[in-house]
Amino acid sequence: MTDHKKLANAIRFLSMDAVQKAKSGHPGAPMGMADIAEVLWRGFMKHNPTNPKWADRDRFVLSNGHGSMLIYSLLHLTGYDLSIEDLKNFRQLHSKTPGHPEYGYAPGVETTTGPLGQGITNAVGMAIAEKTLAAQFNREGHDIVDHHTYVFLGDGCLMEGISHEACSLAGTLGLGKLIAFYDDNNISIDGHVDGWFSDNTKGRFEAYGWQVIDNIDGHNPEQIAAAVKLARAETEKPSIIICKTIIGYGSPNKSASHDCHGAPLGDEEIALTRKALNWEYAPFEIPADIYAAWDAKSAGQSAEAVWNEKFAAYEKAYPELAKEFKRRVNGELPANWAAESQAFIEKLQANPASIASRKASQNAIEAYAHILPEFLGGSADLASSNLTLWSGSKPIRAKQNVDGNYINYGVREFGMSAIMNGIALHGGFIPYGATFLMFYEYAHNAVRMAALMKQRSLFVYTHDSIGLGEDGPTHQPVEQTASLRLIPNLETWRPADQVESAIAWKAAVERKDGPSALIFTRQNLAQQDRTSEQLANVARGGYILKDCAGTPELILIATGSEVELAVKAAEALTAEGKAVRVVSMPSTNVFDKQDEAYRESVLPSSVTKRVAIEAQIADFWYKYVGLEGRIVGMNRFGESAPADQLFKLFGFTVENVVAKAKEIL
Numbered sequence: 001m002t003d004h005k006k007l008a009n010a011i012r013f014l015s016m017d018a019v020q021k022a023k024s025g026h027p028g029a030p031m032g033m034a035d036i037a038e039v040l041w042r043g044f045m046k047h048n049p050t051n052p053k054w055a056d057r058d059r060f061v062l063s064n065g066h067g068s069m070l071i072y073s074l075l076h077l078t079g080y081d082l083s084i085e086d087l088k089n090f091r092q093l094h095s096k097t098p099g100h101p102e103y104g105y106a107p108g109v110e111t112t113t114g115p116l117g118q119g120i121t122n123a124v125g126m127a128i129a130e131k132t133l134a135a136q137f138n139r140e141g142h143d144i145v146d147h148h149t150y151v152f153l154g155d156g157c158l159m160e161g162i163s164h165e166a167c168s169l170a171g172t173l174g175l176g177k178l179i180a181f182y183d184d185n186n187i188s189i190d191g192h193v194d195g196w197f198s199d200n201t202k203g204r205f206e207a208y209g210w211q212v213i214d215n216i217d218g219h220n221p222e223q224i225a226a227a228v229k230l231a232r233a234e235t236e237k238p239s240i241i242i243c244k245t246i247i248g249y250g251s252p253n254k255s256a257s258h259d260c261h262g263a264p265l266g267d268e269e270i271a272l273t274r275k276a277l278n279w280e281y282a283p284f285e286i287p288a289d290i291y292a293a294w295d296a297k298s299a300g301q302s303a304e305a306v307w308n309e310k311f312a313a314y315e316k317a318y319p320e321l322a323k324e325f326k327r328r329v330n331g332e333l334p335a336n337w338a339a340e341s342q343a344f345i346e347k348l349q350a351n352p353a354s355i356a357s358r359k360a361s362q363n364a365i366e367a368y369a370h371i372l373p374e375f376l377g378g379s380a381d382l383a384s385s386n387l388t389l390w391s392g393s394k395p396i397r398a399k400q401n402v403d404g405n406y407i408n409y410g411v412r413e414f415g416m417s418a419i420m421n422g423i424a425l426h427g428g429f430i431p432y433g434a435t436f437l438m439f440y441e442y443a444h445n446a447v448r449m450a451a452l453m454k455q456r457s458l459f460v461y462t463h464d465s466i467g468l469g470e471d472g473p474t475h476q477p478v479e480q481t482a483s484l485r486l487i488p489n490l491e492t493w494r495p496a497d498q499v500e501s502a503i504a505w506k507a508a509v510e511r512k513d514g515p516s517a518l519i520f521t522r523q524n525l526a527q528q529d530r531t532s533e534q535l536a537n538v539a540r541g542g543y544i545l546k547d548c549a550g551t552p553e554l555i556l557i558a559t560g561s562e563v564e565l566a567v568k569a570a571e572a573l574t575a576e577g578k579a580v581r582v583v584s585m586p587s588t589n590v591f592d593k594q595d596e597a598y599r600e601s602v603l604p605s606s607v608t609k610r611v612a613i614e615a616q617i618a619d620f621w622y623k624y625v626g627l628e629g630r631i632v633g634m635n636r637f638g639e640s641a642p643a644d645q646l647f648k649l650f651g652f653t654v655e656n657v658v659a660k661a662k663e664i665l
Helices: 004-022 028-041 065-080 085-087 119-138 153-160 162-174 201-208 222-234 267-276 288-296 297-317 319-329 337-349 357-369 414-424 435-455 468-472 480-485 498-510 532-540 562-575 590-594 594-604 618-625 645-650 654-664
Strands: 060-061 149-154 178-184 211-217 239-244 375-379 406-408 432-435 458-462 490-492 516-519 541-548 556-557 581-583 610-617 630-634
Touching: 004 028, 004 222, 004 288, 004 432, 004 590, 028 149, 028 178, 028 222, 060 065, 060 119, 060 239, 060 498, 065 085, 065 288, 119 149, 119 162, 119 178, 119 414, 119 435, 149 153, 153 162, 153 178, 162 406, 162 414, 162 556, 178 222, 178 357, 178 414, 201 211, 201 239, 211 222, 222 239, 239 288, 267 375, 267 480, 297 319, 319 406, 337 357, 337 498, 337 532, 357 375, 357 458, 357 498, 375 414, 375 610, 406 590, 414 432, 414 458, 432 435, 435 458, 435 480, 435 516, 480 490, 480 516, 480 610, 480 618, 490 498, 498 516, 498 532, 532 541, 532 590, 541 562, 556 618, 556 654, 562 581, 581 610, 590 594, 618 630, 630 654
Parallel strands: 060 149, 149 178, 178 239, 211 239, 375 406, 375 432, 432 458, 458 516, 490 516, 556 581, 556 610, 610 630
Antiparallel strands: 541 581
16 A cells, blocks of 8 residues: 555544543644654664564654654554554553653653653764764674664754754764654644744754755655655764644644644544545544555564674674674673672772772773773763763764764753663663763753663762862752652762772662762762671662661761761760761662661661761751751752861861760760
8 A cells, every 4th residue: 555645644543533532642743743654664664563672773752752642653553562452541540652652661662752852862862872883883794783763853842952952962973864853833832833933943953064854845755755865865964854744634623723732632523534534434443454554564574684684694704793792782791790890899998098989980980991891971071070081981073983982962961861861772882971960950851761761871970069169059069969869760879988989880880770870079088997798788878887886876877978077976976985876878769779677777766866967958868867866968058168168167077966966865
């Protein structure tokens, strides 16, 4: 069957019927982009519905994720494990078809989209990963990594600032296999966008260094196909295809209006649309000939079979490279990882050094990157402060060091974080990216999305408290660490010395089911003495660092730079005859996951006299000290002054900790 319009109408009616059944959703975008989707998915997409994780598949990202029924319809029609019943359960509890595409729910959904602008940014990460992985593994006559990243996006994505960050970098890096389709329908939720979005999109993307293919009729299959061919022919620039479309295409009374953007059309309007588009089938009914024309299983299996033959030849010619490729795309760590990383940690413990934990972080990167070629690092224009470069760092450029391992993200904290998520989603790399902890605020939603999608993105944050000093309250994070700790499925680490820093990095690398935030100081930290048992317990998130004989009458809990303060306060209290325990808690998230017996052994419920010490927002610590405890923390923004003066001003002194302890003893 070559009736493009009828095939596209299958998407339109599945979408409007599912939204109508759910009594909520966004039918307008799927109806408006159905013709583009039909041309792309039937004429160009390389994918295998029977193996959605095939390594060399094209990636498809629906950045305007509110139009989720578009991708659900495509996955169902082409033969993925997404049934008509799944479509009928759109937006229902425990369905595979939630209101926005959610990674891990339906096979074939490459990323979670909905927060506008992040889908295109994830796609930039995927395209970076494809280009870099190809440069690292392909050899002459053996192109085992060779696929495109396609993105659908709308006006909302282009209004979001993150799209500027990501698309600017994509042009600079020359991501020739990134192809975006802009649904230029002139409509957003509030109506026609002319009053609030009058950008020259063509000029904007040309300025970024993209190939712009404009004036495409988004309902003309021949024009769309010709545009895709032009985009695929340009290998040194990303391409954006600007498609003029009609939102809600086919609806007699609601098309070209915001009325169909985010609400069901209604039974009467759907009946009129059926008549207008000559669609004679009942809701959720797709005739056999249309299913047959859409079915991509056989073609997908054939495409993967051809690739398997290519990989077999590659494996014969380059057996070690092939083995390494399989290891990396499967997300497995090297065989020598566990032993070598542990040996590094033990060496640090045996050779004490008082250094800033940001420097300890760099030392850990240096040690681990030699073992992990999959590390793909970066910083948001702060490499010399975040200390993310190591001796083997090779910055990626458009035409130089294409096989590199480091990205200069520029001043793009939000973009960096969402690009990292795209890299992680693509596979083959473990991305880490850094900025000052204060500027995590710009990137919060991308960190949240990493946690939601359970991706191994490693977010590195330095200059972690009032300890950064003279830069003042604009740069001094006080509430940010607590904010990170509250994100479900994110493991946040604030280590106390070089040993805890190395262990935090090790834990983040080994974690396959979610991201980690690693928080480091600008100022030097004294290394703590530990037994082998204590060293092992650091990885449990919280452990007894200093203890007394028998049951303690007081427990001091601290993290990061304040652990040294807690130890000194404990020594002063011990000299006065008090029985004091010091608990270092580099990761509250990890500690909270330990079994009850271990948590009770560290923080026995019988000991209610507790003081928490952290140069962060105080309120977080009530969960550990209770209402009867005391907290030496921050309850206001900082000031601009040398760090030692600030710590004294805000009460981070031995004298103040001792005084707080005596209030409850």
